[in-house]
C-alpha cells in the first residue's frame with residue numbers, strides 16, 4: 001500500500017491537487033473521499049470535474065445522491081464521471097436504485113463512501129481530508145495497482161512540488177480563531 005501526505009494551506013491548493021489528479025488519472029478510476037463535514041471533499045471533487053472539462057453547473061449530489069457528467073467532447077467515447085454524496089443515504093441498498101453499474105463510469109468520486117458499504121466499486125484511491133489549522137491535510141492511499149501507479153505519477157509531477165508535505169507543517173500550524 002502506497003500513500004502520500006500533503007498539506008493544503010488554502011482552497012487553491014486543494015484545486016491544484018484536484019487538477020493534477022485529473023491530469024494523471026487512469027482510464028478508469030474510483031476515488032473514495034473521506035473526511036468530516038466541511039473537510040473539503042466537494043471542493044476537491046468539483047475541481048477535478050472542472051479540470052476534466054465539465055463546463056456547466058456542477059450540482060451538489062447531496063439530495064440526488066449522484067450527479068453524472070459526460071467526459072471529453074461529449075461523444076461519450078471518454079465515458080462518464082459519477083459524483084456521489086452518500087451522506088443522506090438511508091441504507092446501502094438504496095444504491096441499487098440509482099441505476100449505476102459498478103463496471104461502468106470512467107471516474108467515480110464518492111463522498112461519504114462508508115455509508116455505501118458493499119454497494120460501491122472498491123476504491124483505487126482513498127483520499128482522507130482533515131482540518132489542519134486554517135487549511136487541510138490530505139492523505140492519499142492507493143488501494144489497487146492502478147491507484148499505486150496513479151500516486152507514482154503524482155509523485156513525479158513537478159507542479160505538485162509547490163505543495164509542502166503535511167508533516168513539514170505540523171509544528172507551524174496556527175489554530176483557527
Ligand SMILES: Nc1ncnc2c1ncn2[C@@H]1O[C@H](COP(=O)(O)OP(=O)(O)OP(=O)(O)O)[C@@H](O)[C@H]1O
Nearest residue numbers: 008009010011014037038039040041042043135136
Ligand atoms: N485546503 C483548504 N483550505 C481551507 N479551506 C478549504 C480548503 N479546501 C476546502 N476548503 C473550504 O472548506 C469548506 C467546506 O468544503 P466542502 O464543502 O468541499 O466540504 P465537504 O467535505 O464536501 O463537506 P460535506 O461533508 O458537508 O459535504 C468550503 O468553504 C471550502 O472552500
Ligand SMILES: [Mg+2]
Nearest residue numbers: 041042085111
Ligand atoms: Mg460535500
